[in-house]
Amino acid sequence: MSERAAPVTATEEQRDDQETPSEEPSEADDTESATDAEPTPVTTGAESVVRALENAGVEHAFGVQGGAIMPVYDALYDSEIHHVTMAHEQGASHAADAYGIVSGEPGICLATSGPGATNLVTGLADADMDSDPVVALTGQVPTEFVGNDAFQETDTTGVTMPVTKTNTFSSEPDRVGSDVSEAFALASEGRPGPTLVDLPKDVTNAETDREPDEPRTPDTYDVQERADPEIVAAAAERVENASRPIMLLGGGVIKGDAAEVCREFAIEHEIPVVTTMPGTGAFPEDHELALEGAGMHGTGYANMAITHCDTMVAVGTRFDDRLTGGIETFAPDAEIIHVDIDPAEISKNIHADYPLIGDAGTVVEQLTEAVDESPQATKWRAQCQQWKSDYSMAYDTPEDEPVKPQFVVEALDEATSDRAVVTTGVGQHQMWAWQYWTYTEPRTWVSSHGLGAMGYGLPAAIGARFAADDDQEVVCVDGDGSFLMTLQGLSVAVRENLDITVAVLNNEYIGMVRQWQDAFFDGRHSASDYGWMPEFDTLAEAFGAEGFRIDDYDEVADTIDAALTYDGPSVIDVHIDPQANVYPMVPSGGDNGQFALTEDQL
């Protein structure tokens, strides 16, 4: 612990800078111009690592100290970069991930060798599945010990190889800074993803005067920006002749900053829009053309539209199985125009009739130019509207039953601005937060989609808080099970005085598992029924956060207001109806068009 004392003090000092936002950017600018004018020469590998981050414009980093990463932390001590000391490395990688989602710039996480590095793995796997830009810097035992099973040695590049976009074992003091620069560039260019640089202690401790190169991807890394014009022309013709068109907007639309051009295209040609879960916010859900999210727990109308369309303009999606359900029954009448920056996603799961490889924004602009006439789809749009009323998401709120989670989500949405950022854990609460909050802006929905990592919500809220603007509220809608996995992050939120609100939808169950057990395992609640949960409001108070509790409908609005108003981290323990289930639901591998609205339809 004594090793960590000094850096914590540094964090305190830097936090003071942080609290005066008007000063912060100008300070950063001064530092940059000072660096340009007469840079303080680097003297060690570790200084070169930190210089690489500074050159890349990094302002925040999330991590945990430890033996092998100490030289890097020592160099951070003199840096303007604000280091957020996390309670656990998993939290560091989730915070960096959320920072990357909200800011669009790579989030930085640091950990020591061995357990530090292995604790990062969940967050890296999450970033890899969701294509979020993250750079992980891990300490490693000195080079001469590598391979000897030294104390806190793990083959970090080996362990993380399948869950990173790329990783590097940095073995030369003169290259180490440039390795970090390259990892930064690779994390965000093309299809984003997590990268990792493993930093042996002798390399970071070694003397070097080599300044890092600018962030640049290696020569072997090609990214195609524009799609083949011939295929664009053919796809445009298909759109013009469509009678049942939809747009399917995925996470790539948000990552490629293509939401605006996609909105314009859809509205210009009056094409109904469905989003994937990571694509949430790419199109305003309160727009008439919005059918909201599709897939396992998508809306009935989105799933009907996706099943019956004859032309699908799919942008920045990898056709995950939670979206497609059974491949055989996915949009079986549709010709698919697939826009993606990653050629390997084309025809991986769903065959692309019109493969358009390139940047989402660029290619949709190409399409915009190529489509001359809007499709004749009046009848189809009317049908979609009909489905919207047929498969309404309305729910009952009987006063004599516990509070419905959907009601709480809607109340939170009501009490916050359109630009509020929502983070979640994984499970039922995540689905309610997705279904019942009306998202209108990109980068406001922050969740663990592909990996489905419970415990994501709170550390993600910490990362999102640093990336979001001051006028954006950050709300973590969590489940009791998910919150219990990473609630030690409250210590970080309190120490950093972060204005975040956690609403724990507490049903004392691993609710989604309980729902599946009811549907598929004869109601045998094996290991899903907690029966008892700590009092999260009291627990929050013990951490120094503000605790609230909701049991009844008439407490909902006022308590939410009080929690949001509190200037600092607050936790609302919301005791919801433990029997509430998530619908609609398409069972694994099922037919999207046959979604169940009740358990007996499963």
Added chain:
Amino acid sequence: MTDEQGLDGPAPGERPTPSGRRNKQGIRIDPEVEAKHEPRRTVISALVEHEPGVLAEASGLFSRRQFNIESLTVGPTDDDERARITLVVEEPDPGIDQIKKQLRKLIPVIAVRELEPDAMRRELALVKVNAERPDQVAAVADMYDAKTVDSSPETATFEITGARQKIEAAIETFSQFGIREIARTGTTALARGTDDTAAPAPAESTANEANNTPYTQPADDD
């Protein structure tokens, strides 16, 4: 328990259903005549940075994505900084397409290409057989242009080079004497004539390759 839970709306059976279907590869099909994609054997060549970890990265990719790899060889090239990986794979067309694209995504991979069916493919095998009938063993060796590498009163070891088919035939013929041990290198291959096997190429070729219809005829020497 679920009486109050759930949403209103037409039940699944009351909804319209589309007529079409897709196959397992996500390709739309006529439900009457389902097109099958049979696996085929082909050679993929990759030019890679000659650095530690590339082979682990490539082989990790194949096992993780369940690609069916028959053999994998790696060796240096005329450029000290580059190595060539040669793969023999057996997959349906969409799988072959995925292998090429996933391989190309690895950062140290410079170029990937599926070779033409007429590409030169060679493998080397060392076959150690019982030498109780030396004359007959020598006759078989002669048949397959096998070179004697080692001989002892009990054993004879031959080096056989050729296409996979020839090696398999030789091994089968040698087996009558009793094979003690075999070591095979796996197939390595080059494109014929002035055709480049797998050379660095501009970004557009990645796109074109993604849209190419792969070759479907079997290799001539396979």
